[in-house]
Amino acid sequence: MRLSLSVIALSAALAAPALAQETFPATLAGHAVLPALSLVAPPADAPRDAMISGKFTGAARNDAPMSVEGNVGKAYGGHGTGYALPFIGQPVQGMSGFAMNRAEDGSWYVLTDNGFGSKRNSADALLFFHKMAPDFEAGTVERRDTIFLSDPDHKVPFRIAYEGTDSRYLTGADFDPESIQVLGDDVWIGEEFGPYILRxxxxxxxxxxxxxxxxGQQLTSPDTYSVFVPATAGKDFQVQRSGGYEGMALNPETGMLWAxxxxxxxGEDxxxxxxFLRVIAFDTNTADWTGESVKFALTEGATAIGDFNFIDATRALVIERDNGEGDLxxxxxxxxxDTSGxxxxxxxxxxxVLVDTASVDEDGFVRRIGQIDLLNIADPEGVALEGFRPEDGAFTFPFxxxxxxxxxxxxxxMVANDNNLPFSGGREIGAAAANEFILLSVPELLAAQ
Structure with missing residues (x-):
């Protein structure tokens, strides 16, 4: 039986404060890596423009492959990353979401984001998702398939970058896909520019x-196609830039998406x-919003979330993070x-964070049950791959x-990072972060109620 969010909210009097929680231990049980510079060829019927990606990431167009080294940016130390743009092919990087349901072969559906970080610089970055299989014994990740997004039936309500082509592949100038769920024959994608949900x-x-x-109001962002400069924050758009659907959980019993x-x-000011963050309910059965929403309270120091997935009919996992990068x-x-080193x-x-979506307080906040700290992961068996182990102390995931x-x-x-190739480090100063997949043993967290 489907429980609406309003019915769930009747449990408010029994709900604990939104931030009351326990920190549980986490132990590294597996570690696998997809190399940072992992590229895939565009489809044969894609425009030739897509053969070289990242041509527009600088101040001017650059057609010379591998000619400009990536950099983490001044605020993060100005470190180079060792890999240069533009790329020959499309970067597999940008692991931005796991689907809860796996593919028939047991692999995981993994989503790649818009390419290079903005609408302006990603017009030659194709959009796609993958079937990936991490092998924690071998420490490797197999990319079994890549599925490119396209709009041959003209369902997108605005002009796309490859509008005049027959194949009509979508690019990072069209959407910024950040979360994915697969239900039957449908792939549901939460994206940031609109923000939209794509089917x-x-x-x-x-x-x-x-x-x-x-x-009852349509939410827009500075990147929504109908919003034009000059635009007033809070009036012309309500969603911050890069503030759309980073996480979108699929309830396994109801088919409801919690975006x-x-x-x-x-606000209007x-x-x-x-x-706190808004979580908005979308019904996959009717392909429409239900009109219901709840709130997720961020802990002190957190600025955003990274992913959101149910583990049963009511409890779900949320990645909560700050904007920091690199080990403390x-x-x-x-x-x-001098920040070079x-x-x-x-x-x-x-x-x-483990949350209980069946426990919502009178202000609409879901209850935080407990959490694990990704900066304090035990590794007593030395599971971390060579070259990724800390000199001393706990294993960290400092991306x-x-x-x-x-x-x-x-x-x-299982947890993985978006390495923002070639613009993020985090593991080693002066080196681009790889796509790391870590398997964590967290029995206490998963059993918590």
């Missing part, structure tokens, strides 16, 4: 596009409405001017964008 087939062909409705915005919604042991000294904004808040989490079994979860 596609397992072949990647778009079936429908759904604008976001909250409290969570990455950042707080803006243009300021965030609070230190390599942080820059306070006031340092340190992290000026090290990672401090990287949590996997700017950690965007994938899913339950594997009754005691394990």
């Amino acid at each position: 596609a087939g397992l072949d990647g062909v778009v079936k429908s596009v759904h604008a976001t409705m909250l409290d 969570m915005l990455e950042k707080p919604v803006l 243009g300021q965030p409405e609070g230190n 042991s390599k942080a820059c000294a306070e006031g340092a001017t 340190c992290y000026p904004i090290p990672a401090r808040v990287k949590n996997i 700017f964008t950690i965007e994938d989490v899913a339950r594997v079994d009754e005691t394990h979860i």
